[in-house]
Amino acid sequence: MIHGSCCCGAVRFTLAEPPSLMGTCHCTRCRKLGASVFVFAKKAAFTLTQGADDIAVFEPIPPYTYRRSFCRKCGTALGEIGAESETFPIAANCFDDDLAVRNRFHEFVSEKPSWSVICDDAEQFEKHPKLGGAS
DSSP, X not given: OEEXXXXXXXXXXXXXXXXXXXXXXXXXXXXXXXXXXXXXXXXXXXXXXXXXXXXXXXXXXXXXXXXXXXXXXXXXEEESTTOSSSEEEEEXXXXXXXXXXXXXXXXXXXXXXXXXXXXXXXXXXXXXOOOTTOO
């Protein structure tokens, strides 16, 4: 069992199995929302154990299409927990336990600021990648 939570502990969740992959988004929105490294979890493996009422959702403004979730109390970016898709991204910074996955890709490197340096050998994409295991 892999445990995760927000900074203040109001929102808590578990994953019954490790995430399928990890990726880093360099788009301006992910950077501003405070969560650029995501892991992709199966909906069936995810359980929200505490804090459903403490989750706020930021609706996307075009051209963005993905909703983002946050803790109402401390503001921790949670990713897309509660999404309806079979696999959804969760902000990697929310996990309390080791994830046993490493970064597999960087997306939106076309929007990466010059001060951000990519320090791994993960595949890089100008926009969204087409990878198995993520949706």
